[in-house]
Amino acid sequence: xxxxxxxxxxxxxxxxxxxxxxxxxxxxxxxxxxxxxxxxxxxxxxxxxxxxxxxxxxxxxxxxxxxxxxxxxxxxxxxxxxxxxxxxxxxxxxxxxxxxxxxxxxxxxxxxxxxxxxxxxxxxx
Amino acid sequence: xxxxxxxxxxxxxxxxxxxxxxxxxxxxxxxxxxxxxxxxxxxxxxxxxxxxxxxxxxxxxxxxxxxxxxxxxxxxxxxxxxxxxxxxxxxxxxxxxxxxxxxxxxxxxxxxxxxxxxxxxxxxx
DNA sequence: TTAAACTCCGTACATAGGTACGGAGTCAAC
DNA sequence: GTTGACTCCGTACCTATGTACGGAGTTTAA
Numbered sequence: 001x002x003x004x005x006x007x008x009x010x011x012x013x014x015x016x017x018x019x020x021x022x023x024x025x026x027x028x029x030x031x032x033x034x035x036x037x038x039x040x041x042x043x044x045x046x047x048x049x050x051x052x053x054x055x056x057x058x059x060x061x062x063x064x065x066x067x068x069x070x071x072x073x074x075x076x077x078x079x080x081x082x083x084x085x086x087x088x089x090x091x092x093x094x095x096x097x098x099x100x101x102x103x104x105x106x107x108x109x110x111x112x113x114x115x116x117x118x119x120x121x122x123x124x125x
Numbered sequence: 126x127x128x129x130x131x132x133x134x135x136x137x138x139x140x141x142x143x144x145x146x147x148x149x150x151x152x153x154x155x156x157x158x159x160x161x162x163x164x165x166x167x168x169x170x171x172x173x174x175x176x177x178x179x180x181x182x183x184x185x186x187x188x189x190x191x192x193x194x195x196x197x198x199x200x201x202x203x204x205x206x207x208x209x210x211x212x213x214x215x216x217x218x219x220x221x222x223x224x225x226x227x228x229x230x231x232x233x234x235x236x237x238x239x240x241x242x243x244x245x246x247x248x249x250x
Numbered sequence: 251t252t253a254a255a256c257t258c259c260g261t262a263c264a265t266a267g268g269t270a271c272g273g274a275g276t277c278a279a280c
Numbered sequence: 281g282t283t284g285a286c287t288c289c290g291t292a293c294c295t296a297t298g299t300a301c302g303g304a305g306t307t308t309a310a
Binding site: 046050053054057058067071072073074075077078081082084085088089091092095096098099101102103105106109110112115117118119120121124125 | 171175178179182183192196197198199200202203206207209210213214216217220221223224226227228230231234235237240242243244245246249250
């Protein structure tokens with residue numbers, strides 16, 4: 001049983017972030033009506049850890065909300081995982097193309113003997 | 126000589142985007158004072174093409190502004206290219222780690238025989 | 251000549267994921 | 281029992297990159 005400040009500190013996140021996730025519907029608001037203070041237990045801690053782990057995997061908050069509501073259906077969860085996998089692979093492919101282009105450009109710079117021109121600028125112009 | 130609408134159409138961007146780049150200092154505002162309408166020539170077209178190409182390479186608008194102001198110094202431009210290259214490579218490495226993690230997860234789903242549990246949800250919980 | 255199309259400007263809105271503020275109420279420690 | 285720390289809530293603000301709106305002025309084409 002802990003208040004929001006303890007909870008946030010334990011998870012290494014901001015108090016405002018907890019309230020933000022609450023507004024987003026990712027977690028439910030617990031209330032001890034006497035004081036009006038939110039009182040959390042380990043269930044809430046685990047929920048938030050779930051959210052933080054999923055976030056680290058690149059899921060958006062909306063996707064995390066889906067993941068949590070889907071948690072009974074392994075096939076649906078797997079499908080979200082596969083979709084995320086496709087997105088990640090596309091991003092990797094895009095970045096690898098960029099990597100190649102920019103690497104070629106910087107190599108041209110290294111080989112450049114003319115102090116009055118820059119191959120990168122030239123190829124962009 | 127063309128007005129902003131023709132320019133934007135030629136480049137496949139929005140009129141508002143041209144004005145936005147102007148506000149950001151990426152391009153200078155040309156004015157024919159009689160009407161108050163902006164009048165552009167091919168110099169402006171080429172400047173904007175430069176911006177669009179650099180953007181496609183993943184440079185931010187601030188970085189593009191630097192690129193344009195640095196265009197005399199090949200070493201400085203090369204340095205920005207190398208910095209961008211490092212960032213791209215870091216992103217690729219991060220994404221590849223994610224790819225591995227999520228792929229392992231979805232593989233576990235495929236192998237899963239228990240209809241009442243999901244390996245992905247379990248590993249997040 | 252008049253109607254349609256174009257442009258002006260400043261401002262608000264959008265996304266995603268938060269962060270900051272401020273006045274009021276509550277709790278805990280000394 | 282008071283002072284300092286904590287929490288409440290709603291709202292505004294932040295980044296980055298634009299997009300949308302709306303009233304007023306301008307240009308163009310029939």
